[in-house]
Amino acid sequence: MPNVITVSGLSKTYATGHTALNNVSLDIRRGEIFALLGPNGAGKTTLISIVCGLVKPTAGTVTVSGFDIVSQYRETRSRIGLVPQELTAEAFESVFATVSFSRGLFGKKPDPAYVEKVIRSLSLWEKRDSRIMTLSGGMKRRVLIAKALAHEPEVLFLDEPSAGVDVELRRDMWRLVRELRDSGVTIILTTHYLEEAEEMADRVGVINRGELILVEEKAALMKTLGKKKLSVELSAPLATIPARLAPFNLTLSDGGGCLTYTYATTPDGAEGRDHGIADVLEALAAEGIAFRDLHTQQSSLEDIFVSLVRRS
Amino acid sequence: MNLQAIRAIYTYEMNRTRRTIGQSIVSPVLSTSLYFVVFGSAIGSRMSEVGGVPYGAFIVPGLMMLTLLTQSISNAAFAIYFPRFTGTIYELLSAPVSPFEIVAGYVGAAATKSVLLGLIILATAALFVPMEVRHPFWMLTFLVLTAVTFSLFGFIIGIWADGFERLQLIPMLVITPLTFLGGTFYSLEMLPPVWRTITLFNPVVYLVAGFRWSFFGTSDVRVEVSAAMTLAFLIACLLIVRWMFRTGYRLKS
Numbered sequence: 001m002p003n004v005i006t007v008s009g010l011s012k013t014y015a016t017g018h019t020a021l022n023n024v025s026l027d028i029r030r031g032e033i034f035a036l037l038g039p040n041g042a043g044k045t046t047l048i049s050i051v052c053g054l055v056k057p058t059a060g061t062v063t064v065s066g067f068d069i070v071s072q073y074r075e076t077r078s079r080i081g082l083v084p085q086e087l088t089a090e091a092f093e094s095v096f097a098t099v100s101f102s103r104g105l106f107g108k109k110p111d112p113a114y115v116e117k118v119i120r121s122l123s124l125w126e127k128r129d130s131r132i133m134t135l136s137g138g139m140k141r142r143v144l145i146a147k148a149l150a151h152e153p154e155v156l157f158l159d160e161p162s163a164g165v166d167v168e169l170r171r172d173m174w175r176l177v178r179e180l181r182d183s184g185v186t187i188i189l190t191t192h193y194l195e196e197a198e199e200m201a202d203r204v205g206v207i208n209r210g211e212l213i214l215v216e217e218k219a220a221l222m223k224t225l226g227k228k229k230l231s232v233e234l235s236a237p238l239a240t241i242p243a244r245l246a247p248f249n250l251t252l253s254d255g256g257g258c259l260t261y262t263y264a265t266t267p268d269g270a271e272g273r274d275h276g277i278a279d280v281l282e283a284l285a286a287e288g289i290a291f292r293d294l295h296t297q298q299s300s301l302e303d304i305f306v307s308l309v310r311r312s
Numbered sequence: 313m314n315l316q317a318i319r320a321i322y323t324y325e326m327n328r329t330r331r332t333i334g335q336s337i338v339s340p341v342l343s344t345s346l347y348f349v350v351f352g353s354a355i356g357s358r359m360s361e362v363g364g365v366p367y368g369a370f371i372v373p374g375l376m377m378l379t380l381l382t383q384s385i386s387n388a389a390f391a392i393y394f395p396r397f398t399g400t401i402y403e404l405l406s407a408p409v410s411p412f413e414i415v416a417g418y419v420g421a422a423a424t425k426s427v428l429l430g431l432i433i434l435a436t437a438a439l440f441v442p443m444e445v446r447h448p449f450w451m452l453t454f455l456v457l458t459a460v461t462f463s464l465f466g467f468i469i470g471i472w473a474d475g476f477e478r479l480q481l482i483p484m485l486v487i488t489p490l491t492f493l494g495g496t497f498y499s500l501e502m503l504p505p506v507w508r509t510i511t512l513f514n515p516v517v518y519l520v521a522g523f524r525w526s527f528f529g530t531s532d533v534r535v536e537v538s539a540a541m542t543l544a545f546l547i548a549c550l551l552i553v554r555w556m557f558r559t560g561y562r563l564k565s
Contacts, residue, residue, distance in 0.1 A: 015565065052406040054402055054405050054406055055564060055565055056564055056565070074408040076408075077407060077408040078408040082402070082403075082406050084402050088398055088399030088400045088402065089400060090398075090400055091398070092328075097324075097327070101320050101324050104320025105316075105317045105320045105403065105407045106316075107314045107316050107317055107407075109316060110316075147403065
């Protein structure tokens with residue numbers, strides 16, 4: 001897939017001396033959903049703000065569809081839609097008027113039919129004549145998305161789209177984002193809800209203290225760094241782990257009532273010396289250890305993320 | 313040139329005017345009319361003519377200028393300050409628009425509104441005293457030039473201000489006194505010689521004088537000087553705005 005955005009050696013040091021981005025390079029592929037993960041203050045918003053033209057880079061370049069964001073800003077900005085993190089909208093305007101305004105601002109001819117389509121797709125049609133200040137937080141978020149989509153952008157930035165949004169709207173938004181991706185729009189979202197990245201993203205980038213510490217296909221990331229955990233609830237508590245079970249590196253918890261076995265998701269996984277679950281269960285049977293229940297659990301992106309950020 | 317963007321900003325601003333018609337049109341027209349009724353009709357009827365012009369008519373150009381200046385500044389300043397204050401400025405800064413297009417939209421709308429206000433005040437005044445405009449073309453030219461210049465000045469204040477208080481500071485503490493002392497209600501000839509000289513350092517004097525000339529054909533200062541001063545101030549404002557956008561002053565970090 002060709003790249004739609006190319007970020008090269010991007011750095012930003014604010015007037016206060018704070019370095020928000022340090023030599024970040026990143027390619028975004030056309031048509032993908034890219035999740036930028038990082039703790040608060042990691043530089044996610046700064047990166048987005050530079051690409052959109054809100055912040056001036058200290059060093060480095062960014063191109064969008066091959067156009068430079070500084071010297072060819074008209075070309076790049078007309079291709080980008082931005083949904084900011086803060087719920088900022090013209091309080092006294094109606095929904096329809098503000099979405100139409102955005103379309104004009106980005107250089108498109110008025111097209112009430114298209115504006116209607118966008119507003120309907122966000123379930124805002126009933127509210128089209130309402131003043132924005134009378135809407136709930138979730139509705140305002142939808143208005144901001146509608147504004148960002150009003151000029152038919154190729155690339156959509158969603159900065160923390162789920163901040164302060166209820167479960168229903170989050171599901172709605174995920175559906176919308178998928179539909180947009182299917183229609184060919186490239187989507188870059190920042191989030192610290194790892195669930196969101198896990199659910200949505202094709203690729204994940206992790207940013208911490210202004211540095212991009214990892215960019216990976218989500219599936220590959222889950223595979224290499226993901227671990228599975230088998231918990232066995234024993235019928236009778238054990239005082240110690242029998243010698244025969246030693247090679248499995250089991251841990252005993254819950255007052256001896258639960259045995260936990262951690263293993264890579266692939267047989268030739270990270271450690272390279274994992275045994276299958278079957279081996280563990282066989283060994284348990286051979287030792288005559290009875291169990292009531294067992295369950296497995298896969299490590300989430302959250303666990304991966306926390307371990308990555310700690311390491312960096 | 314992103315004409316759609318200019319149109320969008322201009323329409324948005326004019327809609328804002330329509331939405332707040334009481335505050336943006338009715339209130340300035342009413343307060344100016346009060347000045348006119350009190351100073352022009354009530355007191356003015358007991359005053360002698362100024363340079364062959366009845367006092368009631370004499371103050372009309374000055375009152376129009378007073379409104380033009382204060383309204384142009386406050387309207388343009390608020391138009392750009394409010395999005396900065398609420399954060400909606402992000403959209404303007406991320407849009408494919410040049411500084412010229414942003415200024416054209418905001419300043420164009422603010423100036424339009426001021427010109428409308430000026431004409432409404434003139435029409436209102438004509439109900440009380442017979443008004444004639446000797447040089448209608450120059451009257452409109454001065455009206456538009458002054459409206460644009462002071463809308464630009466207001467735009468600068470709106471970008472410079474970092475609080476609502478500062479937004480009011482320049483109009484209240486600088487523009488209003490300069491206008492009152494700039495010959496709105498009197499001719500410079502009524503002043504003692506010393507004050508007449510000091511007054512010539514007040515730029516508003518030239519605006520009022522030139523504008524008054526377009527009505528009555530007489531003026532305290534030469535009309536060419538008035539026109540040159542207005543243009544000089546316009547160019548100064550344009551240069552400041554250009555510098556603000558070049559450096560991203562208070563707009564981009």
